[in-house]
Amino acid sequence: MPSPDPRPRGRYVVLEGGEGVGKTTQVRRIVDRLGANGIAATPIREPGGDPFAEAGRALLLGDLDREPEAEALLFNALRAQVLHTRVLPALAQGTWVIADRSRLSTIAYQGHGHGLDLAWTRAVCASVTSLCPPDLEIILHVDEATAAQRRADRGTTDRFELLDHGFHRRVVAGYLAEAEECGIPVIDAGGTETEVEAAIWDVLEPLLPARPVLR
Numbered sequence: 001m002p003s004p005d006p007r008p009r010g011r012y013v014v015l016e017g018g019e020g021v022g023k024t025t026q027v028r029r030i031v032d033r034l035g036a037n038g039i040a041a042t043p044i045r046e047p048g049g050d051p052f053a054e055a056g057r058a059l060l061l062g063d064l065d066r067e068p069e070a071e072a073l074l075f076n077a078l079r080a081q082v083l084h085t086r087v088l089p090a091l092a093q094g095t096w097v098i099a100d101r102s103r104l105s106t107i108a109y110q111g112h113g114h115g116l117d118l119a120w121t122r123a124v125c126a127s128v129t130s131l132c133p134p135d136l137e138i139i140l141h142v143d144e145a146t147a148a149q150r151r152a153d154r155g156t157t158d159r160f161e162l163l164d165h166g167f168h169r170r171v172v173a174g175y176l177a178e179a180e181e182c183g184i185p186v187i188d189a190g191g192t193e194t195e196v197e198a199a200i201w202d203v204l205e206p207l208l209p210a211r212p213v214l215r
């Protein structure tokens, strides 16, 4: 009989929020900080994460017209792909996965933003994320002016960033409504990168393996 795998399962943590709140920056910082604490961690981003999903990302962020239902389903198809090819294998190896977006993005953008039926959107997302539900989701939130400034500083645009202010307000309101309904932590991401990292770490800390007590 094979001996039990002694490695603890990794944890799957998802950072969420509207455009330019600093998710990518914080994914990198949290991966590095986990590494500094002796915990293997890998970043992924959605849409994307493996060659097939990155090809799908180009389609989704490109400017071909599409129906919102098709868009929501394609985000979820690519999610299923990376859950199988990247997330589940990493977790099984004991590696933490720190993700830039997942199901809440579809609920906020395609559901609240584009007005898809929320029950349908949630059900589609749930059918995919049930493959591997996140251990923790965190929503980063900044005021509109700060987010706009950060996007301008970064200087790139894709089809979602070009959508009107009303769309982005519905997305942000959608995130906050989901947070309220599902008890998801919302972090004020208006501080410095170091301050935001510390706030995320506080929320994530209970997931860390207990250190042996030295006597």
Ligand code: T5A
Residues within 6 Å of the ligand: 017, 018, 019, 020, 021, 022, 023, 024, 025, 026, 045, 046, 047, 061, 075, 100, 101, 102, 103, 105, 106, 107, 109, 110, 150, 151, 153, 154, 158, 160, 161, 189, 190, 191, 192, 193, 194, 196
């Ligand atoms: N989408 C995605 C859907 O519609 N449905 C879905 O299901 C999914 C999964 C993805 C797009 O797809 C949509 C949502 C998105 O529109 P993306 O390129 O991955 O596209 O876009 P974002 O995830 O929004 O990434 P952004 O790069 O726009 O924003 P981030 O990652 O939140 O911000 P970040 O870290 O790149 O920072 C932006 C700038 O601010 C600075 C950074 O240096 C950078 O210049 N910054 C700070 N400055 C001051 N103080 C801080 N604390 C800072 N933190 C970062």
